[in-house]
Amino acid sequence: MVVKNAWKFIKKENSPSITLSTLHEVQGYGTNISVDVLGSFYDSFIKHFSPYEKGFQSYRESSLKFLKELSFYLDKRNCILYLDGFNTVTEKANKSTVEYRREMNKQKVIGLIKKTESASSNIKFIRYSQTKKIEWLLKKTVTVTNEMKQCFLQISSEQGWNTVIAPGSAVIAIARAANGRTAVLSNNSDVIFHTGVASVIKVSNGKFKLYTLSDVLHTLRISSAALTALAIISGNDNDSNISGYDIQKNYRWILESETYHNELKGGFIKPKDYVDEYVQHLKYIGAIQPFNEYFLDSVMIFVLLFENLQDVDSDVDYNDTYSEFERTLQTWKSQNRAKSSKQNGFSKNRKPIIDISLPLERST
Numbered sequence: 001m002v003v004k005n006a007w008k009f010i011k012k013e014n015s016p017s018i019t020l021s022t023l024h025e026v027q028g029y030g031t032n033i034s035v036d037v038l039g040s041f042y043d044s045f046i047k048h049f050s051p052y053e054k055g056f057q058s059y060r061e062s063s064l065k066f067l068k069e070l071s072f073y074l075d076k077r078n079c080i081l082y083l084d085g086f087n088t089v090t091e092k093a094n095k096s097t098v099e100y101r102r103e104m105n106k107q108k109v110i111g112l113i114k115k116t117e118s119a120s121s122n123i124k125f126i127r128y129s130q131t132k133k134i135e136w137l138l139k140k141t142v143t144v145t146n147e148m149k150q151c152f153l154q155i156s157s158e159q160g161w162n163t164v165i166a167p168g169s170a171v172i173a174i175a176r177a178a179n180g181r182t183a184v185l186s187n188n189s190d191v192i193f194h195t196g197v198a199s200v201i202k203v204s205n206g207k208f209k210l211y212t213l214s215d216v217l218h219t220l221r222i223s224s225a226a227l228t229a230l231a232i233i234s235g236n237d238n239d240s241n242i243s244g245y246d247i248q249k250n251y252r253w254i255l256e257s258e259t260y261h262n263e264l265k266g267g268f269i270k271p272k273d274y275v276d277e278y279v280q281h282l283k284y285i286g287a288i289q290p291f292n293e294y295f296l297d298s299v300m301i302f303v304l305l306f307e308n309l310q311d312v313d314s315d316v317d318y319n320d321t322y323s324e325f326e327r328t329l330q331t332w333k334s335q336n337r338a339k340s341s342k343q344n345g346f347s348k349n350r351k352p353i354i355d356i357s358l359p360l361e362r363s364t
Contacts (some may be wrong), residue, residue: 001171001188001189001190001236001237002189002190002236002237003189003190003193003231003234003235003236003247004234004235004236004241004246004247005235005246005247005248006189006190006192006231006234006247007189007202007246010192010211010216010222010249012130012248013220013251014219014221015035015083015211015215015216015220016211016212016215016219017209017210017211018209018210019207019208019209019210020207020208020209021206021208022072022073022208022211023073023074023075023185023201024074024075026075026183026201026210027074027075027077027078027079028075029266029359030078031078031183032079032080032183033074033079033080033183033184033185033201034079034080034082034174034177034182034183034184034185035074035079035081035082035184035185035186035276036082036170036171036174036184036185036186036187036188036191037082037083037170038083038084038144038170038188039067039142039170039171039187039188039269040185040186040187040203041070041349044066044069044070045066045144046144048062048065048066049062049144049148049350050062054147056067056147056151056236057154058297059147059148059151059155060151060155061150062148063152063156064155064159065156066152067156067161068300069280073208074160074185076097076160076162077160079161079162079233080162080163080164081156081161081162081163081164081184082163082164082166082170082173082174083149083153083163083165083166083168083170084144084149084166084170085150085153085165085167085168085169085170085305086146086150086165086166086171087146088166088168094242094282098248112189115238118259121171122328130236147251148212149165149196150165153165155224168307169307171186171188171190171194172184172192172301172305172307174186174191174194174197175191175196175197175305176305178194178195178196178197178198179311180198181198181204182194182196182197182198182199183198183200183201184197184199184200184201185197185200185201185208186201186202187202189205190231190236190237190302192213192216192227193227193228193230193231193302194223194228194302194305195228197213197223198212198213198214199211200213212245213250220251221255222251222254222255223263223269223270223272224284225263225270225271225274226254226263226269226271228271228273228302229254229271229273229278230247230250230251230254230274231276231298231302232271232298232302232303233245233250233252233275233293233295233298234246234247234280236296236298236301238298238301239294239296239297241296242287242288242294243283243289245282245287247321248354250278253278253281254274256279257274257277257278257281259273259274260274261279270303271275271302271303272299272303275299276294279294290320290333
């Protein structure tokens with residue numbers, strides 16, 4: 001989950017941060033870290049899972065590899081791992097850039113496989129590089145499934161990690177448990193706007209950036225209520241921002257609002273107070289329709305921590321692209337057998353050429 005351009009805004013306003021190479025030092029002071037696993041280490045997580053090797057044993061080995069990598073950064077005795085809940089599916093309209101690219105890679109795989117299959121009657125050989133391209137693209141199409149989550153929960157618990165499968169979003173589950181001293185490891189920008197979170201750690205280029213919320217609020221000269229309101233009105237996974245009013249412009253509005261000045265005078269202000277004044281202001285100047293309601297879903301999420309959940313026992317209606325991808329991949333796999341380079345007579349002096357029936361997986 002994201003708040004639109006939030007990290008850029010935090011950086012532009014020169015909010016202080018500390019760069020760390022590992023979090024063991026932070027945990028050494030007894031600090032427990034709530035870890036949004038997929039929100040922090042998504043690429044690391046899926047790189048260990050094969051797109052065509054499924055089943056408990058394969059997932060178990062993949063989970064162990066990921067946990068070994070995770071142990072370089074975290075002490076399992078002082079952290080809680082949170083995974084998004086079963087059947088938690090990102091809405092199509094809110095797909096992140098990474099998810100969008102994954103869908104495009106699936107389309108490319110489908111296209112390449114169909115191209116080679118349709119040409120098989122006319123072309124006897126294809127280049128090894130084309131099969132390798134399909135295999136390379138497949139590694140970028142891995143989707144985290146309920147089976148992966150269930151296996152990871154079991155294996156990580158066996159290995160002594162405290163792991164939680166959230167009812168829905170991992171960030172919302174962390175926010176519900178936040179007590180004002182909670183440190184959160186997540187790249188999802190919405191976590192910094194939840195009250196109860198004391199510090200946020202963001203993974204950046206192999207390093208960790210630690211933001212303390214008290215320092216962020218001091219730099220921005222606003223309260224936690226105003227910060228939460230800023231997330232509600234500036235565009236997020238639940239509601240879009242008003243056209244022409246991005247997070248930077250909304251921040252300037254907050255500093256000039258009547259609610260802000262009332263808070264400076266010692267008034268007890270809630271995030272909804274800022275949102276109500278903001279909506280009334282935009283209606284007054286004609287920027288939005290006077291009889292419509294705005295930001296209701298965002299208020300439910302950021303203020304009430306309420307989210308609509310999928311029924312775990314119900315079937316998830318995956319999109320047609322995913323189904324087509326799975327069908328095409330299964331057909332391709334069923335028609336092909338693994339062959340190593342040696343089996344196909346490769347040499348250093350000639351270009352690798354392989355029969356069109358070469359598969360996507362390697363034999364061991």
